[in-house]
Amino acid sequence: MPKKRILPYVLLGLINNKGKLSGYQISQEFKNEVGDFWHASHSQIYPELARMKDDGWLIDEDVDKSTFYSVTAEGHKILRNWMQEPLTDNEEIFSLKLYFIKDQTDPLLNNLLQQELELRQEKYDYLKGRLEEVFTDDATIQNNYGHYLILTRAIEREENHIHWLKSKVN
Amino acid sequence: MPKKRILPYVLLGLINNKGKLSGYQISQEFKNEVGDFWHASHSQIYPELARMKDDGWLIDEDVDKSTFYSVTAEGHKILRNWMQEPLTDNEEIFSLKLYFIKDQTDPLLNNLLQQELELRQEKYDYLKGRLEEVFTDDATIQNNYGHYLILTRAIEREENHIHWLKSKVN
DNA sequence: CGATCCATGTAAATGGTTACATGATTTA
């Protein structure tokens, strides 16, 4: 799961895509659409929004009982920078960044696909090497069958992902 | 990622499969094989081993400068229980449990595959429903292209996984 | 003799979940 601080970028991305959002609406968002790729609880969202406002990434506006947040120019800059940061071996971040791309013609789209393709190919080569290194004979397979299964599955998984990426990348 | 307390079970599984292990050896293990599916740092491993010894899951034995741990009868019971616990929608735990199965004839193997198959099928249906619910017309696809891509990718991913599971399950 | 590895430990910081808390509004 989730290691480095990525919640603020998720919030920026959400508010940027949907326009003004309250903390409550964001917590609802995590129960829909984006919830398939990321989650945060309200006890994390509210203080984070306050911090981001302090940092000038968001401005707030009180309407009725709710506080609505919008992305500032500074916030847009931060979000754009994050979107352009090189991907690491972390499918979740790839999914999230992809989720935040609205337009098929956005040059970042192809960039992301290309980056992910390279990463997946590296991983594929690594796993293939592992398989050859560890499972040299049939006895080893028989005595570590679960490990063998899950490693060959991981390889097939990468193959499938690479195939998909190749079909989408230009 | 990783939410509930699963480290102790990983340690039990490792020590059970490899025999006596020291904290250091375990931390090295995470740089190999099992490191593809789980990781823990030494600062987590050492206190955890001590706690597990306190709880009677492990016994220790000092040789040279190292402390080696073995799984007790109680530890075996705990491990077996964990292995038999129903899976949740968490591929990591499926991978780990599979990794700990040594023998192709272990009835737990087929059980795990079957459970995972059901979970993946549920997830597949859910994602399919999501796709139909959210992307009702072409304009929605064009205006949320990244979301469309990643959702269709998630579906293909489940398809591929289900296909693999079906080929392994009896 | 300095670097790296073996081997173990604690402390501090980070990120996240769960629980506690409050109060207004809507719905059955």
Added chain:
DNA sequence: TAAATCATGTAACCATTTACATGGATCG
């Protein structure tokens, strides 16, 4: 009128990472 939903917040706890710390053994 009780339950559910809207709406926001804090406190406590938990798992994990990073940093701090020590000391012996080996290797170049």
